[in-house]
Amino acid sequence: RIAVVASPxxxxxxxxxxxxxxxxxxxxxxxxxxxxxxxxYQIVGRAxxxxxxxxxxxxxxRIFARNVVLAKSRFWYFMKKLNKAKxxxxxxxxxxxLHDTSPTKVKNYGIWLRYESRTNTHNMY
Numbered sequence: 001r002i003a004v005v006a007s008p009x010x011x012x013x014x015x016x017x018x019x020x021x022x023x024x025x026x027x028x029x030x031x032x033x034x035x036x037x038x039x040x041y042q043i044v045g046r047a048x049x050x051x052x053x054x055x056x057x058x059x060x061x062r063i064f065a066r067n068v069v070l071a072k073s074r075f076w077y078f079m080k081k082l083n084k085a086k087x088x089x090x091x092x093x094x095x096x097x098l099h100d101t102s103p104t105k106v107k108n109y110g111i112w113l114r115y116e117s118r119t120n121t122h123n124m125y
Contacts, residue, residue: 037066038064038065038066039064039065039066039067039071039097040062040063040064040097040098041062041063041064041065041068041071041095041096041097041098042060042061042062042063042094042095042096042097042098043060043061043063043071043072043075043092043094043095043096044058044059044060044092044093044094044095045058045059045075045076045079045090045091045092045093046058046059046085046090046091046093047079047083047085047089047090047091048089048090048091056085057083058093059079059082059083061075061078062098063075068095068097071095072092072095075092076090110125111124111125112124112125113125
C-alpha cells in the first residue's frame with residue numbers, strides 16, 4: 001500500500017508528491033479515520049463481599065466501548081440487570097483491553113440490539 005504525503009514546506013521541484021510506504025510512516029500523523037473507534041475490553045468484577053455472602057460469584061464480560069471509562073460503565077449497567085449489583089456495592093477485579101490477534105483477517109460479528117419505539121420494544125440481531 002502507498003500513502004501520499006505532502007510536506008508543509010515549499011512544493012517539491014516536480015509536481016508529484018513523494019510516495020512513501022505506510023510501514024515507513026512512523027513519524028507522520030496517522031489519519032484518524034483509519035484508527036478503530038471501538039475497542040474491546042474484558043472486565044472482571046463482582047458484588048462486594050458481605051457477611052451474608054463472603055464469596056460472591058465473579059462475572060467476566062467482553063464489552064465493546066470507545067474507552068475504559070465507558071466500558072466500566074457498561075459493565076455496571078449489565079451487572080445491575082443481571083444480579084442487582086451496583087457500582088457502589090461492587091468491585092472490579094480486572095480491566096484489560098483485548099487486542100486483535102490478526103488485524104488483517106476479516107471477521108464477522110453479530111450485534112444484538114434492543115430499542116423502544118413509540119408502540120413497542122424491538123429486538124434485532
